[in-house]
Amino acid sequence: MKSDATRTLLVTRADLRCIVEEVGADALMDELIRALTEALRTFDGELTEVRKRDGFLTEHPRQPGCLEWMPVMQKGGAVTVKMVSYSPFNPEEQGLPTIIATNSLYDSRTGHLVALMDGVFATALRTGAASAVATRCLASPDSRVLGLVGCGAQAVTQLHAISRVFPLTEVLAYDTNPEAQASLARRTAFLGLDVKQVSLAELEERSDIICTATSIAVGAGPVISGKALKPHVHVNAVGSDLPGKTELPRALLEKSLVCPDFTVQALVEGECQQLKPEQVGPDLVTLVKNPDRYESWRQKATVFDSTGYALEDQVVTALFLRHAERLGLGTSVGLETVGGDALDPYSLLHEPGSAARGNLRRATGS
């Protein structure tokens, strides 16, 4: 990015659409999986400071949600902060995604907001990519059947990402909401895969890989029984985002190698809540740095406890901003009161006058 510390680049949903159209959805997912793998493989805790997610519980008549911040800093470089909300009744009540987010990039040396972009699409993509990375390390290489428990927005990118690293022959879809279950095939038609609606029992019995991505209420899990699973099953548990919310049976966790994305966070709000710390396996960084060490687990039960890792947001933000720069996309905005006399907050009043009334609410983006 060019560094004009008086301007902020906005990357909107329309810009992301251009990027996907120019790059192609498959190529973009492949690039993201590669970039995430590389970021995990080269991760150095001395250079990168990742914070555990923190935030507010938000009120809702039926079930609480949350609004949280996920910060990560490259020391001496960029800070990426995702603000992300989980509002399980958004689709039904508002026609909005369950997960709404924005990703911000700051220059840690000055504090300047360099860029702000949509985080809804970016979160779906990076959550899929993280599952692909973990699944490649932990699932049997012969895996061909993917089961999706929960057929909402995240299921689309789980399927897309995993289909890029395994030659899937069959996709089994289950959701407690029949409409979501029925529409998944249409929403994933671009993949050309055989997506079947099945019972939960059939899904558990026949899947080599399972992704759980549900809005199960706090304390209401698990969302699968764990009975009759294949001995080599790999499960990506994606739905964890609140203390008390878990998707998998404890017995499955106890017999599996459980790899969290970010251990300290997973112990608070992931499947790892159900385990003692000593029962938790390697985190995603350790797994990706040492794939051979865990290869024998590919024939046994494994779980990726995906709570959402700020490093993933850093990677996807950087990737989209690189494409925006390359394609000349985004809108440059003079947002912060900088550029005048640094010692005079009122110097904004003395700047050349042209812009003052020229900024009346103009529509930008779609």
Next chain:
Amino acid sequence: MKSDATRTLLVTRADLRCIVEEVGADALMDELIRALTEALRTFDGELTEVRKRDGFLTEHPRQPGCLEWMPVMQKGGAVTVKMVSYSPFNPEEQGLPTIIATNSLYDSRTGHLVALMDGVFATALRTGAASAVATRCLASPDSRVLGLVGCGAQAVTQLHAISRVFPLTEVLAYDTNPEAQASLARRTAFLGLDVKQVSLAELEERSDIICTATSIAVGAGPVISGKALKPHVHVNAVGSDLPGKTELPRALLEKSLVCPDFTVQALVEGECQQLKPEQVGPDLVTLVKNPDRYESWRQKATVFDSTGYALEDQVVTALFLRHAERLGLGTSVGLETVGGDALDPYSLLHEPGSAARGNLRRATGS
């Protein structure tokens, strides 16, 4: 604000300039002081959840800075989050303000980013307003001489705000940087006050009210001696923003009524770091709710320990957004990937095509 959950209102520095020009700087400050007083007077911890500031220490060859988040939630309503950085060498090395910030407003019910605005100007204003509120409660009503220790950006709005609630006759300016000290009179000329450059000793001896707003390094304080102060002196200590950074002598704190803006935060990064919890006086909310209870302190030494309180950011953000709405200012942006099929992250690809290539980097704001 109208609530179109698919669009975000950007309020830029050019918009803020319009607001100041339309409303007038004095009227705006008066309105902010009133709004802040009212928010403090009616504060209810059951309805408003304020988080202690948290963040990253940022690296700099000479002295660390920080990049922090300051969140506050109206339960069932809006969440305001200020991202704020303190980079003490910004003015000298980058021509940028020491404090750079952006304020975001979210709808807690959906997680949608309702608005994003500059926080540089807003922070200077609200920090001044907070000092005005505290000074009105704690300083002698006969105070006429204000001393400013540290003549940077914050000094301008400290002076402006306090001049709105006290009929100042004289302003004494001191800074270790002679250029900043010399230029303060020019930067505050709009107030029509008598601003004199003085020695620190003269300032301490003659001021009824003192504001310290410095970039003193961690562990390098205090910035005043505390000798020969007037018995009724009131000090607004504004510079605290990092653990270890303090501006006032411990002896002064120990003999004064010390009122922090936000006690749990002030104990970590304010002047209150130097005190035991039981030595800390009422917080700003308590003070404003019960001014009579503390009235006798107006003839004795008092300190406002201003670390920066997220409630202040909530108030100033709401105030600017109301003016932007009223004046038709701001830019509406389709930022988040919402508005398509809530269950399909790729639905952005299927939206009507007009906007796709129409969003090439356009300049917005000044």
